[in-house]
Amino acid sequence: MNRSFYVLALAFVLAGIVHILIILLIPNYATKDAWTKLAGVAEPWKFSILSQPGSETGILPLVDPAFGTAACRYDLNEAPLWVSAGGNLPFWSVAIFDRQGRNIYSFNDRTAIEREMLLIVLDPVQMAQLRKNPPKETEKAVLVESSVKQGFVLVRALQENPSWSAEVRRFLREAQCKRFEARSG
Secondary structure (H helix, E strand, O other): OHHHHHHHHHHHHHHHHHHHHHHHHHHHHHOOOHHHHHHHHOOEOOOEEEEOOOOOOOOOOOOOOOEEEEEEEEEOOOOOEEEEEOOOOOOEEEEEEEOOOOEEEEEEOOOOHHHOEEEEEEOHHHHHHHHHOOOHHHOOOEEEEOOOOEEEEEEEEEOOOHHHHHHHHHHHHHOEEEEOOOOOO
């Protein structure tokens, strides 16, 4: 009986120590989220290439080496977001995330209008204004209404085999992430 008591007491003490260590380590890991990492390497409103196909290094963990990846931070308080890229790749995808890394919206070349990457992200007020008088350049765009004001966009491009390397690099390099200003008339 005494032996069981000591084992149980030792288990509670060890669990308490582990619990305290985890609490003390939280601030160290809290600054290692995707938003913070991107803020260190990526300007707002501009894509930064995070990884190239074939490379297993990058600032984001567990990146598939068959994909090139680029990210862009945005703030809808400043303006709506315009994302575009051109090229005939085997596959590409684009995803919008909030600051905590939660996916808000995503699509790929199979679901895009005419396989073109053209995306406009707007808050509800901006969307209402756009719908009153939609400019011609929004006809083929995927319009996303988001109440989340700050976030980042992640573009991934598949390099099916080494012959696609130059095209994937060009696709990521020329991808645009900018403030959207609707032209009237």
